[in-house]
Amino acid sequence: MTAALHLCALSVHRQGRTVLHPLSALCPAGAVTGILGPNGAGKSTLLKAVAGLLPITGRVTLGGIDLARLSPRDRARRIGYLPQDHRLHWPVAVREVVRLGQLAHPDGRINAAGIEQAMADTDITALADRPATALSGGERARVHLARVLAGTPAVILADEPVAALDPAHQITVMELLRRQAVHAGRCVVLVLHDLTLAARFCDQVVLLQDGRMTAADSPRQVMTPDRLEALYGTRFLTGTLNGQPVILPTGTNGYTSPSSSAVSCTVTTEISASAPGPTVTATASPSMRAVLSSVSRVSASPVCTCTDPRRA
Amino acid sequence: MTDRLLISGLLLALLLCAAVSLTSGGSLTAADLLAAGLGQGDPRHRIILLEIRLPRVLLAILVGWALGLGGAALQALLRNPLAEPGLIGVSASAGLGAVIALYFGFGTLWSLAPAACGLTGAGIATALLLGLTRRGDSLSVILSGIALSSLAVALTSLAMALAPNPYALSEMVLWLMGSLKDRSLQDALTAAPLIALGSLLVLSSQRGLRALTLGEEAAATLGIRLPVLYLRVVGGTAAMVGAAVTVAGSIGFVGLLVPHLLRPLTGHDPARLLLPSALGGALLVCAADLVVRLLPTAQELMVGVLTALIGAPFFLLLLRRHLRETLS
Structure with missing residues (x-):
């Protein structure tokens, strides 16, 4: 085929x-x-x-x-x-x-x-x-x-x-x-x-x-953010998380979700074989950090650490 | 339940019912009937068996087959469990044709005139229906059927209101109630070719009817030509039901009830339901006709009245059970 x-x-x-x-x-x-x-x-x-x-x-x-x-x-x-x-x-x-x-x-x-x-x-x-x-x-x-x-x-x-x-x-x-x-x-x-x-x-x-x-x-x-904005009439943030592309609509005035303080980010990437324990480290790109900070209303660290339930 | 088991069971029950119907009533013994069947014995017994009982049983089977198969086919095509052969307006148009024949007294000139006019009515309605529904969608079939049906019923009422004499009116009313009484082999031979043709058209549409389970759009992407499917099923059902109503009047509830009863036994597959529904319809009409023959009433009850009398409450019970299952 x-x-x-x-x-x-x-x-x-x-x-x-x-x-x-x-x-x-x-x-x-x-x-x-x-x-x-x-x-x-x-x-x-x-x-x-x-x-x-x-x-x-x-x-x-x-x-x-x-x-x-x-x-x-x-x-x-x-x-x-x-x-x-x-x-x-x-x-x-x-x-x-x-x-x-x-x-x-x-x-x-x-x-x-x-x-x-x-x-x-x-x-x-x-x-x-x-x-x-x-x-x-x-x-x-x-x-x-x-x-x-x-x-x-x-x-x-x-x-x-x-x-x-x-x-x-x-x-x-x-x-x-x-x-x-x-x-x-x-x-x-x-x-x-x-x-x-x-x-x-x-x-x-x-x-x-x-x-x-x-x-x-x-x-x-x-x-690209510009093209997507022209297409959908709203702003987008694009970036990568663990090497995977992430595209989020933010609205024309930034992220305005009423429950934004409760939003959390889950890393679903494959964990590299070298990672020894249940702790996973994800590095956010500058644009992704902007997303995270707009979502959580706190400044996001470029490196976030979380626990992988599969290894815990 | 496997299809083969279901079909064998229905066939066996139908044969049994037909045998009981042929041998019940009157004072004829089994030996008399056997002799008559072999072309020997009293010629009057032969007349009773071959010219009175046999046409009646054959017609019951043919008409029941047509209504059962027509009901299952239309329910599958329109994907609506409330569809029944009367929906497409062909029954009412066949009735109108027969009533017109009775109105003008054609029946006295030629005994088959009501049947011939009934067939003409059904034929005209079928042609109109196919013309209106050739695009191939369920809504146009339902709306065209309702319009044709309403027109035919209105014209039938008009003919009855203007009936030339009370005798003609009573003939019309009795004819419309549906009965298999006093029918000849000629009636069975009139209906049989059309019912056979209609059955062929419907039974060869199984692939399309099965695909319609997913809706028209998905069926079309599975290689089904919807306009052709609609023409075959609507045309086939119209031929069968038009012929059935022409020879037996309108016998209600068979086309609605039988597919409903048998659907759970065929895994709700609309294609697998067709043949069992045809046999079930034949069995139901054969059994109902046997009952009206054997009931000790002053005047023989119309078989259409009996099927509706039993069918409607039974249908309500089924509906109640279905609702209870849905809610629980």
């Missing part, structure tokens, strides 16, 4: 209005592409257009094959789409929902091992026989992700895949999607609102504003 997704002058018109202006982009296989932008920028529209849910002008090709020329079933085998809405109309068992991911396979062939693997990857094996409608929103989101993975598509399109998840599962799912790209050679395209996750896990990001693509490059190039 090394086919790249190529959007060539793709645009979407609805009821005489252009909701997505012509854009061209290359989403390489083996890489994660993040689509960022404020509400109503056209992110979901772009994803739906690529998934074949909306009539488009222009072309979308996968490995040189025009997707419009494929039958719906052939297209479904290549493109896995995870919608924002994780609706289920009947209380079907989780395993049956995941099995639906293989519905487009030739002759309805079911790969049971693939289904079990997808459930294991998304940490839902224990829920396999429960009605999917009885699950929490986050659990259901993982069931739908497992459904997409079970289909083993060349392209994974996911609309806000971590929006309903707790922080631990946000990281797990993003790591999983990254593995799908890097190890399985899939082309992964995500709509994200969490800029820190986007900066950390995406190989390239596409910025959308008012239905127009304003930038497409690596996160380091694109996700």
Whole structure:
């Protein structure tokens, strides 16, 4: 699976209005592409257009094959789409929902091992026989992700895949999607609102504003405070924590959370092998220190020390 | 429960019910019926078995099959457990056709005239419905069905209000109540091809109906052509239900109740529910018809009245249990 997704002058018109202006982009296989932008920028529209849910002008090709020329079933085998809405109309068992991911396979062939693997990857094996409608929103989101993975598509399109998840599962799912790209050679395209996750896990990001693509490059190039402020209309602080990028919205007048004094910072980085005990030392960059001091309203030391519960 | 076990059980119960229905009532002995079945014995016994009881049992099975399958298919398509075959307006339109035939007294000229007009009504309604819903979304099916149904019911009421004589009015009312009494093999042969065609269309849509569990958008990304799916299921259901209402009037609650009863036994999978629901519908109508035949009432009860009388309270009980489970 090394086919790249190529959007060539793709645009979407609805009821005489252009909701997505012509854009061209290359989403390489083996890489994660993040689509960022404020509400109503056209992110979901772009994803739906690529998934074949909306009539488009222009072309979308996968490995040189025009997707419009494929039958719906052939297209479904290549493109896995995870919608924002994780609706289920009947209380079907989780395993049956995941099995639906293989519905487009030739002759309805079911790969049971693939289904079990997808459930294991998304940490839902224990829920396999429960009605999917009885699950929490986050659990259901993982069931739908497992459904997409079970289909083993060349392209994974996911609309806000971590929006309903707790922080631990946000990281797990993003790591999983990254593995799908890097190890399985899939082309992964995500709509994200969490800029820190986007900066950390995406190989390239596409910025959308008012239905127009304003930038497409690596996160380091694109996700600068000025550009993000122009995009979202609010200020951001960018920096790194333990070598990982961190991007926080601060509002136009600095950080104004009423409970800011109670906010604490957790270091989730891997601990280096040389660290002897439960104590972890994290070094904050100047901009990160600014964040910490604006959050806690005290000046932050460049070096913070905390206890790693796994080693305590 | 495995599907095979469920289907075998329903099939066995249906065969048993049909056998009881063929052999019950009157003073015919088993030997008389066996002889009549083999083409021997008293010719009157043959008439009773082959021209009175057999068409009735066959029609009960056909009509019940159509209503059960139609109900399960529409509930799956519209993803609404309250959907039933009457929702798409084809039943009411078939009823209107038959009432028009009775209004003008066509029945006296040709015994199959009400059925023919019923089929015409169902056909026109189906064509309109398919035209209105070809875009492939549930809302347009529901709204078009309600509009067609309301129009047909209004026109039926108008025909009844202006009925030329009390006899015609009573014929219309009785016809609309739904009954399998005094039907011939010809009636069964009229309905069978359309019910077979409709069943074929619906049963071959299982993949699409299963995918719709995730909603229309996700189903489309699983390779389902929604407009084609809607045309097949709505067209198939309309053909089946139009034919069923044409020969038996409107028999209520079967299409709503049977899928509800069987859904938990099929893991709530809308595709796995189709065949058991068809067999369950056939069994329910066959059993209800047997009961109305055997009940010692002055005038035979209409089977549609019985299914509604049993179905509605039963449905309320189910609903209560469901609500209790949801709240606990």
